[in-house]
Amino acid sequence: xxxxxxxxxxxxxxxxxxxxxxxxxxxxxxxxxxxxxxxxxxxxxxxxxxxxxxxxxxxxxxxxxxxxxxxxxxxxxxxxxxxxxxxxxxxxxxxxxxxxxxxxxxxxxxxxxxxxxxxxxxxxxxxxxxxxxxxxxxxxxxxxxxxxxxxxxxxxxxxxxxxxxxxxxxxxxxxxxxxxxxxxxxxxxxxxxxxxxxxxxxxxxxxxxxxxxxxxxxxxxxxxxxxxxxxxxxxxxxxxxxxxxxxxxxxxxxxxxxxxxxxxxxxxxxxxxxxxxxxxxxxxxxxxx
Amino acid sequence: xxxxxxxxxxxxxxxxxxxxxxxxxxxxxxxxxxxxxxxxxxxxxxxxxxxxxxxxxxxxxxxxxxxxxxxxxxxxxxxxxxxxxxxxxxxxxxxxxxxxxxxxxxxxxxxxxxxxxxxxxxxxxxxxxxxxxxxxxxxxxxxxxxxxxxxxxxxxxxxxxxxxxxxxxxxxxxxxxxxxxxxxxxxxxxxxxxxxxxxxxxxxxxxxxxxxxxxxxxxxxxxxxxxxxxxxxxxxxxxxxxxxxxxxxxxxxxxxxxxxxxxxxxxxxxxxxxxxxxxxxxxxxxxxxxx
Numbered sequence: 001x002x003x004x005x006x007x008x009x010x011x012x013x014x015x016x017x018x019x020x021x022x023x024x025x026x027x028x029x030x031x032x033x034x035x036x037x038x039x040x041x042x043x044x045x046x047x048x049x050x051x052x053x054x055x056x057x058x059x060x061x062x063x064x065x066x067x068x069x070x071x072x073x074x075x076x077x078x079x080x081x082x083x084x085x086x087x088x089x090x091x092x093x094x095x096x097x098x099x100x101x102x103x104x105x106x107x108x109x110x111x112x113x114x115x116x117x118x119x120x121x122x123x124x125x126x127x128x129x130x131x132x133x134x135x136x137x138x139x140x141x142x143x144x145x146x147x148x149x150x151x152x153x154x155x156x157x158x159x160x161x162x163x164x165x166x167x168x169x170x171x172x173x174x175x176x177x178x179x180x181x182x183x184x185x186x187x188x189x190x191x192x193x194x195x196x197x198x199x200x201x202x203x204x205x206x207x208x209x210x211x212x213x214x215x216x217x218x219x220x221x222x223x224x225x226x227x228x229x230x231x232x233x234x235x236x237x238x239x240x241x242x243x244x245x246x247x248x249x250x251x252x253x254x255x256x257x258x259x260x261x262x263x264x265x266x267x268x269x270x271x272x273x274x275x276x277x278x279x280x281x282x283x284x285x286x287x288x289x
Numbered sequence: 290x291x292x293x294x295x296x297x298x299x300x301x302x303x304x305x306x307x308x309x310x311x312x313x314x315x316x317x318x319x320x321x322x323x324x325x326x327x328x329x330x331x332x333x334x335x336x337x338x339x340x341x342x343x344x345x346x347x348x349x350x351x352x353x354x355x356x357x358x359x360x361x362x363x364x365x366x367x368x369x370x371x372x373x374x375x376x377x378x379x380x381x382x383x384x385x386x387x388x389x390x391x392x393x394x395x396x397x398x399x400x401x402x403x404x405x406x407x408x409x410x411x412x413x414x415x416x417x418x419x420x421x422x423x424x425x426x427x428x429x430x431x432x433x434x435x436x437x438x439x440x441x442x443x444x445x446x447x448x449x450x451x452x453x454x455x456x457x458x459x460x461x462x463x464x465x466x467x468x469x470x471x472x473x474x475x476x477x478x479x480x481x482x483x484x485x486x487x488x489x490x491x492x493x494x495x496x497x498x499x500x501x502x503x504x505x506x507x508x509x510x511x512x513x514x515x516x517x518x519x520x521x522x523x524x525x526x527x528x529x530x531x532x533x534x535x536x537x538x539x540x541x542x543x544x545x546x547x548x549x550x551x552x553x554x555x556x557x558x559x560x561x562x563x564x565x566x567x568x569x570x571x572x573x574x575x576x577x578x579x580x
Contacts, residue, residue: 031382078564085322085381089518090563093556096511100553214507218389225386261397268393275387276373 005131009203011243012135012142016196018223018235019149020189025221026229026286027153028185029165034075034091035193035220037098038068040212042194043201044102044109047118057121061198068194069187076186080179095214102209114208118201128202138199145192150232152188161185162230165286215264222267225274228284237283242267294544295537296423302536303436306529307491309513309520310443311484313528316517318460318480321371321384325391326488327510328399329366333359333489334501335399338408352493359489360482366391367481372474392507400503409500428498435494439487440529446483447525456480460523508552515555519562521569530570534558 017039024030045067046060055063079090102109109115120129121137128137152158163171164178172178201207219242227238246263254262274281308330315323336358340351370391374384415426447453455476459466467473491509495501512535513528520531538558539551562569 031385079560082563082567086563086567088322088382088385089514090560092511093515093559093563096556097553097560100550100556104547104549104553218393221386258401261401264397265394265401268390268395268397271390272370272387272394275379275383275390279379279383 002131005135007243007247009131009135009138011239012138013196013199013203014220014223014239014243015236016142016145016199017193017220018227018239019146020192020196021220021224022229022235023149023153023161023185023189025224026231026234026284027158027161027165028182029286030080030182030186031088031221032091032186032189033088033214033217033221034095034098035189036212036214036216037095038072038190038193039197039200039216039220040098040102040207040209041068041071042197043207043212044115044197045194046198047115047201047207048108050119051115051117057119057198057202061195064194064198065191068197069191072187072190073183076183080182080186092214095217099209099213102212109209112209114206115201116206118205118207120205121202134203138203141195141199145195149188149192153232157181157184165230219267222271225281226270228281228286230280230284230286234281234284238281241282291544292421292423294540296420296425297543298537298540299533300425300429300432300536301539302533303433304491304495305509305512305516305536306436306532307439307487308509309516309528309532310440310525311487312510312513313517313520313522313525314443314447314456314487315480315484316514317522317525318456319371319375319477320381321375322381322388322514323484324385324388324510325366325370325395326484326513327506328392328395329359329362329485329506330488330492330509331399331501331503331506332362332395333485333492334496334505335403335408337493337496338403338410338501342410355493356486356489359485359492363481363483363485364478367478371481372477375477396503396506403503405503407500407502410497415498426498428494432494432498435490439490443483443487444525452476452479511552512555515559517569518567519558519569521572523568523573524571527569527571534570 017035021032021035024032024035042064046057046064049055049060049063050057075090075094079087082090103112105111120127120134122128123137128134153161160171160176160181163174163176164181168178197212200211223238223242224235225238226241227236228234245266246259249259249263249266280286308326312323312326315321315326333355337351337355340346340354341348344351346354370387371384374387415428417424417426418430445453447456455466455471456479458471459473459476459480463473466476492501495505495509513532516531516535517528518531519534520527520529535555535558538554542548542551542554566572
């Protein structure tokens with residue numbers, strides 16, 4: 001039973017990640033390879049604040065978001081002026097740099113050993129330590145994030161993003177400041193990804209840099225592309241599929257030594273297959289061409 | 290001992306340059322951001338290891354076998370992955386993600402077969418040569434010689450032969466190439482096999498020098514991509530300039546700070562270039578929005 005609850009907690013975390021990346025990939029047409037970096041920035045910022053300075057959890061959460069927003073502005077403002085290809089590269093560069101900082105700045109981040117003993121959040125003096133309680137907590141947080149994102153996407157702002165995705169030039173001709181819209185979308189997506197980071201840190205109570213490396217970024221992209229991007233149900237389907245797929249594979253009785261590799265191979269093959277035959281994913285609206 | 294680090298920087302630059310030359314050739318002429326170039330490199334290293342150590346073939350034979358494998362691998366990727374997408378007119382993003390998929394599948398396949406540990410080909414100490422205060426091993430000298438030979442051959446091929454000029458033409462204007470009746474498919478196959486052979490060659494040399502693990506390909510691919518962009522995508526020689534710059538910079542960082550920051554510094558260099566000179570060192574200056 002606890003195992004199913006554990007899966008559900010993971011689902012709530014990845015829903016936040018896939019919904020936020022969907023704002024970029026599906027609505028704005030920006031492929032960011034740095035999503036795991038911002039996820040990690042959120043996790044590290046809030047964990048360090050809670051451990052070293054005993055900051056309460058809502059403040060730590062906000063600080064994580066703030067840090068991600070600040071850094072995403074730093075990445076977005078210059079690189080989004082460039083054309084698509086170059087933005088992908090800048091985001092890849094940022095991902096590698098963040099991983100290296102987390103991995104190598106040992107005095108702050110404890111390097112490859114990671115940070116153990118991250119305190120669980122507590123509300124009115126009650127610690128949220130049991131899995132069912134944590135599931136309730138993470139569901140509420142996740143629902144809030146998705147609510148905010150969906151609200152934004154249904155607003156005129158979201159429609160402008162879609163217009164940019166479909167035809168930049170035409171949107172520009174309508175008098176929209178394209179770069180400003182892209183920067184805002186990027187900052188929002190990265191800020192929300194940081195929430196998922198804090199949630200992950202509180203849940204596992206241990207973080208290390210390998211949870212936020214390039215492979216993780218690729219995994220999040222795969223979640224969005226498999227489900228399909230550009231609408232609301234796509235990321236939901238993708239998250240369900242990609243989180244539950246390893247569990248289905250368990251029934252195939254693949255030996256543990258090769259299970260991780262086999263899983264990665266299936267993700268890779270899925271990406272190739274989708275790009276070739278179904279660029280809109282399982283349930284998406286935006287045909288990634 | 291700065292001169293030692295400069296020498297090491299130049300030698301690692303030679304290897305980066307071989308991989309970057311192949312990557313840049315493919316990227317410039319077919320517009321494929323060939324992430325799977327990294328797995329062509331990794332797979333070549335492992336094929337070399339299998340032929341040399343597991344099958345006990347001699348060095349030359351293993352080398353030739355590996356290069357044939359690299360060329361075939363490149364050909365197959367182009368034929369079955371990239372060309373169908375090209376024909377459909379897929380965007381750079383789609384090709385990029387497919388390539389990422391190919392990389393993921395094969396790297397994990399290699400890790401499954403050979404394990405994640407580092408494999409070492411030769412455990413004996415390499416013969417060292419002294420040039421004043423600089424010490425270079427035999428394999429480092431071979432790497433430098435291979436670079437000189439292969440890069441001049443490749444650039445000569447591109448500049449002087451008919452097929453080389455067709456590759457340049459494809460880079461400049463693909464529609465025009467098919468209009469004059471040339472088979473774009475064949476030119477692309479040539480480009481991919483040539484680029485892959487360059488990567489395979491570098492992979493064998495590095496495998497002899499320091500061994501390999503399944504992740505080496507991604508590291509060197511990222512370096513090659515950075516080298517191509519800071520050198521200038523639109524000029525084949527740009528990859529070489531960029532590769533030496535990255536090699537020297539990494540060794541300066543190893544000397545002055547610590548080896549663990551070499552990757553971070555490489556990407557800081559990339560971002561600095563993207564912000565200040567996105568067309569690269571040798572690239573023609575123009576507004577990137579027009580490109």
